[in-house]
Amino acid sequence: MEAELVYIGLAALFGIFMAWGIGANDVANAMATSVGSKALTIKQAILVAAVFEFLGAVLAGGEVTSTIRKGIVDADLLSDSPELLIYGMLASLLAAGTWLFIASKNGWPVSTTHSIVGAIVGFAAVGIGIDAVQWGQVGTIVISWVVSPLTAGFIAYLIYRSVQRLILRQDDPLAKAKRYVPVYIFFAAFTITLVTILKGLQHVGLTISLRDSYILATAIAVGIALIGAFAIRRIQPDKKAEKHQHFYTVERVFGILMVVTACGMAFAHGSNDVANAIGPVAAVVSVAQNGVITAKAALPIWVLMLGGIGIVIGLATYGRHVIATVGKKITQLTPSRGFAAELAAATTIVIASGTGIPISTTHTLVGAVLGVGMARGIEAIDLRVVARILVSWVVTIPAGAFLAVVFFFIFKTILP
Amino acid sequence: MTGSFPKALWYDGTTNQGRIGRTKMTNVLANIFGSSPVQPLERHIEIAFRCAKQLRAFFAAAVEGNWDQAVVVRNEIEKLEHEADDLKKNIRLRLPKSLFMPVPREDLLELLLVQDKIANRTKDVSGIVLGRKMQIPPAIAEQFLEFVDRNIDAAKQARKSVRELDELFTSGFRGAEVDLVSALIEELDQIETDTDDKQAALRAALFAIEDTLNPVNAVFMYQVIELTGEIADMAERVGRRLELLLSH
Numbered sequence: 001m002e003a004e005l006v007y008i009g010l011a012a013l014f015g016i017f018m019a020w021g022i023g024a025n026d027v028a029n030a031m032a033t034s035v036g037s038k039a040l041t042i043k044q045a046i047l048v049a050a051v052f053e054f055l056g057a058v059l060a061g062g063e064v065t066s067t068i069r070k071g072i073v074d075a076d077l078l079s080d081s082p083e084l085l086i087y088g089m090l091a092s093l094l095a096a097g098t099w100l101f102i103a104s105k106n107g108w109p110v111s112t113t114h115s116i117v118g119a120i121v122g123f124a125a126v127g128i129g130i131d132a133v134q135w136g137q138v139g140t141i142v143i144s145w146v147v148s149p150l151t152a153g154f155i156a157y158l159i160y161r162s163v164q165r166l167i168l169r170q171d172d173p174l175a176k177a178k179r180y181v182p183v184y185i186f187f188a189a190f191t192i193t194l195v196t197i198l199k200g201l202q203h204v205g206l207t208i209s210l211r212d213s214y215i216l217a218t219a220i221a222v223g224i225a226l227i228g229a230f231a232i233r234r235i236q237p238d239k240k241a242e243k244h245q246h247f248y249t250v251e252r253v254f255g256i257l258m259v260v261t262a263c264g265m266a267f268a269h270g271s272n273d274v275a276n277a278i279g280p281v282a283a284v285v286s287v288a289q290n291g292v293i294t295a296k297a298a299l300p301i302w303v304l305m306l307g308g309i310g311i312v313i314g315l316a317t318y319g320r321h322v323i324a325t326v327g328k329k330i331t332q333l334t335p336s337r338g339f340a341a342e343l344a345a346a347t348t349i350v351i352a353s354g355t356g357i358p359i360s361t362t363h364t365l366v367g368a369v370l371g372v373g374m375a376r377g378i379e380a381i382d383l384r385v386v387a388r389i390l391v392s393w394v395v396t397i398p399a400g401a402f403l404a405v406v407f408f409f410i411f412k413t414i415l416p
Numbered sequence: 417m418t419g420s421f422p423k424a425l426w427y428d429g430t431t432n433q434g435r436i437g438r439t440k441m442t443n444v445l446a447n448i449f450g451s452s453p454v455q456p457l458e459r460h461i462e463i464a465f466r467c468a469k470q471l472r473a474f475f476a477a478a479v480e481g482n483w484d485q486a487v488v489v490r491n492e493i494e495k496l497e498h499e500a501d502d503l504k505k506n507i508r509l510r511l512p513k514s515l516f517m518p519v520p521r522e523d524l525l526e527l528l529l530v531q532d533k534i535a536n537r538t539k540d541v542s543g544i545v546l547g548r549k550m551q552i553p554p555a556i557a558e559q560f561l562e563f564v565d566r567n568i569d570a571a572k573q574a575r576k577s578v579r580e581l582d583e584l585f586t587s588g589f590r591g592a593e594v595d596l597v598s599a600l601i602e603e604l605d606q607i608e609t610d611t612d613d614k615q616a617a618l619r620a621a622l623f624a625i626e627d628t629l630n631p632v633n634a635v636f637m638y639q640v641i642e643l644t645g646e647i648a649d650m651a652e653r654v655g656r657r658l659e660l661l662l663s664h
Binding site: 028029032033109164168169170171173244245246247325326329330332333334336337362365366369373375376377378379380381382383384385386389 | 444445446447448449450451452453454511512514515516517518579582583585586587588589590591592593
């Protein structure tokens, strides 16, 4: 059993390192908009991120974790030599972690998801054989990487358009904001709660019927909307600030909404990205414990919690500075714009997480921001940066794959 | 976003590229936003207006023949004109073609150009008056100061209109905000028409007394009136440029 402990220990170490990296860097994307628009203070943002990233990882991260764990590599081919899967998953974790480290050192906008999927496909195709990769599933994932930013962009466009029409272009935008923002809060809360209940809770051992799920989600969303409406009623117009900026108080109303969408975004991020770090860990743990590859083995809850804890440590050690820095740079994303982008991205991500598709949260958010831009909502978007994102998208997959292959053969040689 | 002008946000002499280079751990979301030209444009018209506003004190000193005071005011005008010029260059540098904006980049650059001319004309006219230590004929002094004031009013109205830029961007150039800006521009047009009337009356008054003046001085006086009037013309053109933005 010595070797198994080494495997599990290494996997946990690499997994928590990756989760730490995600907490340190990636979470900023989910939270910085709220800080930048002053809807939340840094401390509140850290708290919201810690709680909802953790909840997202534990409650809704299960599907994506199992895709990463057993959806990409065809485990049947490995039943004679299960240790190969362990080497491969360890190699993938290390490869993705290394690539992310190199990329963030150089300022390349790469995605955790793309690195880990590239790494797993790489070790499986080269280390084991082309047939070991479930190409159908991989194809679905790659298509989703194109579809998810587009979907988020389209939703964001529609949401921001509706905000313009219902509120910003009206004669009395403040009254309109106070009327409609609780409705947006309801939709934000409803979508995220529903997907969590439908897709997430079974992983923590709860099953609720479809009808009850809808009722429960509606009840929770109404509750949150009521709390929001109460907070909104307390906002008084600031006549002095409005002399400079007519939308000053209106934006503060949207700030309340943004608190809700920020929670949703953190939750969505936790559900998708933590799973990337934790999926390979889950694979290693299940093989090491059982000695065989069992497709049916339940996902140990402590593995998900490991990811959640890693993210929170990342947030506390390094993430807060990144959030503060990014928050200062994205002042263009005012609450009315930011919520549209966040809500669209969070919805897209949570639905993808529910179906077990690992997508890139950052790229989805970028797609959503572009969607708001298409609705003439953003003052200036630098298309060169968007182009760089596309390039890094293409480079990351072979890079992750290459590193994973190298690490795979090293592990195969040195590990017992 | 508040209406105050956060200086550090933009007008700090750095370029966006520099920022990307310096921070090693770059963030996609932070960099995807280009430098928004909106706050800087609002800041620029603020400076241009403050520059034009100095003409009141400048001509008051000139009418009294207090040239020491005129020099002080003129220095302030030069300083503000420089500031506007620097900001103009800065804005241009940060509006690369790769920016995706709700309105054409060219229209914003044109707006910037006419805003800047308000400060330029102020500098030109104060330069001529100070350089020649021009005595404003006492007979038309009061009327002339009124004319100057009205031109400053036009610059002020231009500032008020440009200050609506961020609200226009927020509402996507549609709806109630557009009506508000249209009304502001209409008022700006009325002020400009008023300066035209005053300018005509002033020229007539100057014509009536020009035989009593040194001919060279008389010619320059006409030119000073002409240049001062161009401040309101430029303010009106700011309005025209804004109107073009509204039609997108």
